[in-house]
Amino acid sequence: MSALFPTYARWGIHPVKGQGAELVDASGTTYLDFVAGIAVCNLGHCHPKVNQALKDQVDKLWHVSNLFEIEQQEKVAKCLTDNSVADYAFFCNSGAEANEAAIKLARKATGKHKIVSFQKSFHGRTLGSMSATGQEKVHEGYGPLLPEFTYLPFNDEEALTKTMSEDVAAIMVEVIQGEGGVVPMTPSFARHIRSICDKYNCLLIIDEVQTGIGRTGTLFAYEQYDLVPDIITLAKGLGNGFPVGALLGQESLVDYFQPGSHGSTFGGNPLAMAAVNAVLEEVTNDSFLQSIKEKGEWLIKQLIELSNELDEIVEVRGIGLMIGIECKHEVGPMIASLREKHLLVLQAGPNVMRLLPPLIVKEEQLKQALQLISNVLKANATVVK
Structure with missing residues (x-):
């Protein structure tokens, strides 16, 4: 009997090693992994540069606390701010912690307490x-x-207009709702949300925990919209599997996060910063980001063509390598069938199959996954053409 709280519905697969976009379980079975630790292992499993950075750091220093200056934090913070609209960074250990920090900072900086977020957000x-x-x-x-x-309906400009007042401290939003069904923000809603923030003097918090660090083909997903966030939250792909989160904020907010205002015992420790630095050296490369766009565009195009053949597919959505396939029926059985065929994918609500492959996924692996998905969907669908 397990001594663990049963907080997870586990799949019964026992991974023992991984390389790139592949996982190997205890029986020796190899899986094509389009889960990537839930958009965490953006550079794939056991990326050599990230591995080496951690190995080098392990023998130097693990932890000293934030009572000390940590040189690696400065380097990572500069990279993140140089490549975003932000001016300052705070490091923590997870996306939830980053979002907690964002809520605290917004309330303190504005002196207001109301926060608007959206239905189906996470x-x-x-x-x-x-x-x-x-x-x-x-x-x-x-x-x-x-x-x-x-909580307002996502992409509903009228609902946002009706709800807003001078009492709102911040609007907190995902550019693409991941857990909520892989639903991208519309360009019109992006323009509206920024203008509303300006009108009512409230902060715009963009949760890039799942969409950030190259997932959509740009370092941050907000770059593909007419959006200028006041606060950005990050985690998941930031450390490629090493626990780390971050809050990025504009210069106008620095006076509200001074000594004693917020903290994290383990946040920004040397091991985490070694991992993040190695990740950013890879992901901030323009040609690497372009390759993600191209892979995503190809896969989305193929899936849309498949949807024209099958009535099971309601819609294909996504940007870059964050893709959702909405189906007429619940996708749980189809996802289980794909696991049996050694392809790992996720749900995003009852009827949406979510694809989050490592960003380094190879062309032949995309083709392999597409064929498996096509076979499973065809087995559960009516051909319309």
């Missing part, structure tokens, strides 16, 4: 980040949440 499972999450199933059983959060 921002974490700590009390504050759970309160920001617009999903009842995440809230269930935990009693009163942090007050003064309002």
